[in-house]
Amino acid sequence: MIAEFGLAALWLAAALAAMQLVAGALVLRRDEPTLAALVRPAAVVQGLLAALSFGALFLLFVQTDLSVRLVAENSHTAKPMIFKIAGAWSNHEGSMLLWVAVMALAGALIALIEHRLPERTLLATLAAQAFVSLGFYAFLLVSSNPFERLSPAPPEGNGLNPLLQDVAAAYHPTTLYFGYVGLSVAFSFAVGALLTRQVTPDFARAMRPWVLGAWIFLTLGITAGSYWAYYELGWGGWWFWDPVENASLMPWLAATALLHSASVLAARDALRAWTIMLGVVAFSMSMIGTFLVRSGILTSVHAFAVDPERGSFILALLTLYIGSALTLFALRAGTVAEGERFSVTSREGALVVNNVALSAILAIVLVGTLYPLLTEAFGIKVSVGPPYFNPVSALFFLPMLVVLAIGPMLRWRRDSLGRVQNEAVLLGVIALLVLAGVWFNTSIGLLPLLGLALSVAVAVGSVLPLKGRSLRRLPLAVWGMVVAHFGIAVAMFGMSADSAFTKEKLVAATPGETVEVGPWKVTLETVEPVAGPNWTALEGVLVASYKGGKPKQIAPQSREFWSPVQKTSESALLTRWNGQLYAVLGEEIDGGRWQIRLWWKPFVTWIWYGGLLIGFGGFLALLGRVLGDLKRRNLQARIARRRRTAADEEQAA
Amino acid sequence: MKRLLLLIAFILAAPLSAQDSLPPAPYAYKQLDDPRQEAEAKALMETLRCLTCQGQSIADSDAPMAGDLRHQVRVRVARGEKPEAIRAWLIERYGEYISFKPEVTSSTWPLFALPALLLLVAVFVFRNKLGKKA
Numbered sequence: 203m204i205a206e207f208g209l210a211a212l213w214l215a216a217a218l219a220a221m222q223l224v225a226g227a228l229v230l231r232r233d234e235p236t237l238a239a240l241v242r243p244a245a246v247v248q249g250l251l252a253a254l255s256f257g258a259l260f261l262l263f264v265q266t267d268l269s270v271r272l273v274a275e276n277s278h279t280a281k282p283m284i285f286k287i288a289g290a291w292s293n294h295e296g297s298m299l300l301w302v303a304v305m306a307l308a309g310a311l312i313a314l315i316e317h318r319l320p321e322r323t324l325l326a327t328l329a330a331q332a333f334v335s336l337g338f339y340a341f342l343l344v345s346s347n348p349f350e351r352l353s354p355a356p357p358e359g360n361g362l363n364p365l366l367q368d369v370a371a372a373y374h375p376t377t378l379y380f381g382y383v384g385l386s387v388a389f390s391f392a393v394g395a396l397l398t399r400q401v402t403p404d405f406a407r408a409m410r411p412w413v414l415g416a417w418i419f420l421t422l423g424i425t426a427g428s429y430w431a432y433y434e435l436g437w438g439g440w441w442f443w444d445p446v447e448n449a450s451l452m453p454w455l456a457a458t459a460l461l462h463s464a465s466v467l468a469a470r471d472a473l474r475a476w477t478i479m480l481g482v483v484a485f486s487m488s489m490i491g492t493f494l495v496r497s498g499i500l501t502s503v504h505a506f507a508v509d510p511e512r513g514s515f516i517l518a519l520l521t522l523y524i525g526s527a528l529t530l531f532a533l534r535a536g537t538v539a540e541g542e543r544f545s546v547t548s549r550e551g552a553l554v555v556n557n558v559a560l561s562a563i564l565a566i567v568l569v570g571t572l573y574p575l576l577t578e579a580f581g582i583k584v585s586v587g588p589p590y591f592n593p594v595s596a597l598f599f600l601p602m603l604v605v606l607a608i609g610p611m612l613r614w615r616r617d618s619l620g621r622v623q624n625e626a627v628l629l630g631v632i633a634l635l636v637l638a639g640v641w642f643n644t645s646i647g648l649l650p651l652l653g654l655a656l657s658v659a660v661a662v663g664s665v666l667p668l669k670g671r672s673l674r675r676l677p678l679a680v681w682g683m684v685v686a687h688f689g690i691a692v693a694m695f696g697m698s699a700d701s702a703f704t705k706e707k708l709v710a711a712t713p714g715e716t717v718e719v720g721p722w723k724v725t726l727e728t729v730e731p732v733a734g735p736n737w738t739a740l741e742g743v744l745v746a747s748y749k750g751g752k753p754k755q756i757a758p759q760s761r762e763f764w765s766p767v768q769k770t771s772e773s774a775l776l777t778r779w780n781g782q783l784y785a786v787l788g789e790e791i792d793g794g795r796w797q798i799r800l801w802w803k804p805f806v807t808w809i810w811y812g813g814l815l816i817g818f819g820g821f822l823a824l825l826g827r828v829l830g831d832l833k834r835r836n837l838q839a840r841i842a843r844r845r846r847t848a849a850d851e852e853q854a855a
Numbered sequence: 856m857k858r859l860l861l862l863i864a865f866i867l868a869a870p871l872s873a874q875d876s877l878p879p880a881p882y883a884y885k886q887l888d889d890p891r892q893e894a895e896a897k898a899l900m901e902t903l904r905c906l907t908c909q910g911q912s913i914a915d916s917d918a919p920m921a922g923d924l925r926h927q928v929r930v931r932v933a934r935g936e937k938p939e940a941i942r943a944w945l946i947e948r949y950g951e952y953i954s955f956k957p958e959v960t961s962s963t964w965p966l967f968a969l970p971a972l973l974l975l976v977a978v979f980v981f982r983n984k985l986g987k988k989a
Contacts, residue, residue, distance in 0.1 A: 437915040444910030546981065558980055562973040569969050582962045587912070587955025589902045594970050598977075706897070708886050771917065788884060788917075797884045 208258025226329025249310025288372030327394030384416020392481030425813030449491035552609025607663030653698030661691035678826025686819025693812025720802030883922030
């Protein structure tokens with residue numbers, strides 16, 4: 203009954219999206235108040251229905267209703283509740299339903315609260331949003347119905363991939379999806395502005411919170427995904443330039459560029475056409491990411507859907523959206539006036555460096571990811587991996603970091619480097635000191651060396667904009683920028699330190715034996731069997747002490763799940779402020795000796811602390827913008843009320 | 856009847872014997888004694904693809920194939936072979952696909968033309984779009 207209810211709600215939501223699209227499109231042609239009045243309510247009700255539909259699926263997973271195919275294939279009665287719930291979106295159909303539900307709710311929110319834009323522009327935006335949603339509704343209803351029944355119902359479900367039975371893994375796809383949806387909203391705003399020729403600072407201000415929100419989710423999603431790969435795969439790697447990772451990085455790069463160009467448009471009415479273009483590109487990247495992950499074109503733990511029909515459907519949607527948006531852009535871009543001008547040394551100039559560098563890195567990641575797929579179609583298999591991506595993206599990333607350290611101190615429109623001379627020299631000296639200090643003490647690769655030097659300079663540079671300003675009166679958005687830029691420096695420092703100073707030790711140890719790795723002394727005490735709710739494991743008990751300090755116990759496991767059958771190694775981590783000890787238990791070899799892998803990874807955790815800081819900076823900026831908007835709206839309402847009462851009193855007199 | 860059951864049991868158990876029961880090669884999970892050689896081997900391993908995994912290098916995987924290749928790399932480095940010679944030998948055996956480090960060839964030149972092109976575009980943007988005074 204719940205399943206049928208969910209399916210009905212989904213059909214109704216799709217019908218409302220169709221109405222929203224048609225009414226919105228007709229209003230664009232000629233002014234029809236009756237039709238125009240339909241669009242906002244349609245968006246609100248569509249949002250509610252789509253949310254109800256996802257709620258129904260959620261309930262089916264909570265109850266483990268095995269007569270629904272999706273539940274039977276992805277869940278199991280013996281699974282912990284937190285993973286039963288995650289089962290609702292840890293599969294193709296469920297994740298697509300979550301996507302449309304969140305997208306429809308976003309549309310409803312816009313319809314309810316957005317009153318800053320000209321009404322026609324807003325209706326065009328909602329119509330564009332409905333256009334995008336309709337494709338997803340069709341996709342769900344035609345080729346991936348999440349509510350399909352099984353008759354007869356199986357006695358037990360299949361379970362969930364053990365690698366995904368992990369809190370970070372269960373929740374990181376949803377954060378990425380929220381990011382993708384936010385970018386789809388930015389896309390709709392861009393299309394709406396283009397259709398009604400309203401590429402204005404107001405458009406940028408209306409779009410910005412959505413881009414910020416999307417960007418925060420993408421940042422957190424990538425951070426969580428990277429940490430998951432780090433501790434779950436058991437070898438201490440945290441970024442592989444794997445196509446699935448690149449699929450989440452590309453929308454992030456585009457969103458970062460869009461965020462900065464939207465700020466220029468909002469503050470200075472410049473970079474109009476470029477901001478629109480980035481809005482289209484950012485959403486295209488999330489579609490391409492979805493295509494890469496969902497189509498099964500890459501086979502990996504993430505690509506659980508291996509079905510060409512779905513791949514071609516997403517590809518068709520992608521072509522339709524991007525194709526029509528780019529056509530519209532080509533037709534209209536000429537009529538979008540260029541906007542205000544500015545000189546090279548100005549805040550805008552620095553932000554253009556940011557945009558050009560991010561776009562170049564995006565192009566490199568995109569081509570590097572798709573190129574092997576392209577050559578494979580011609581029968582040539584090549585691999586593009588870290589030895590390509592690291593240096594080639596650094597070519598643009600490192601200069602961008604230099605500008606990042608200085609840019610926020612520049613004034614809008616026109617400035618001279620002479621004014622920030624002292625700060626620039628200070629940062630240059632800091633970078634050179636770090637460079638020299640590291641250079642003379644150790645021998646490390648060029649990229650980690652430059653990374654260390656620049657990250658320290660950027661960390662200092664990121665807080666310099668606070669100099670000479672009243673910290674209590676500083677707008678939240680500025681705090682957000684400072685925190686996010688500082689986060690970039692922290693993450694960079696972690697990445698460089700990890701790649702330069704990691705110590706590795708692979709040993710076969712008998713219980714009682716002590717191994718040294720970096721400053722640590724690690725003793726293997728025992729290896730014992732343990733059992734969990736749906737797995738059994740061998741657990742190695744290790745005692746580790748840092749530079750002869752107080753010993754601490756860690757216990758890596760080698761687990762065997764039984765539904766479905768799979769082996770995983772659960773690494774054990776010992777975290778200090780300056781890094782992590784990473785331990786993995788391997789197999790038993792020649793009777794009584796156990797393979798143990800140990801790493802001392804200095805400052806590795808700073809990578810993810812940096813990621814969290816970046817996300818938190820975004821959150822502060824978002825909060826500042828939203829509160830500012832609310833305050834302005836209240837003020838306007840109060841002024842309007844006072845005017846009315848004044849007019850009334852005048853009339854009464 | 857009993858023999859038939861036994862036969863069926865054996866047939867059902869057949870996939871088990873297909874699992875590789877061989878112990879991993881000695882240097883799959885063991886480092887070289889010389890730290891300089893080990894560092895050299897590690898750097899090379901990080902740029903070689905584990906062919907049975909997805910997107911991971913042989914330095915990041917528990918797969919038997921990755922273990923065998925780690926052994927090969929360490930043994931050859933210990934023998935004094937140059938890392939690039941070992942890469943060439945692996946490419947000859949397994950194809951270009953095994954190396955994460957694309958070389959400039961007739962099939963990969965666009966990868967290297969791209970950054971050069973992007974640099975040109977960047978220079979063009981700064982000179983022509985921003986060169987004029989506000």
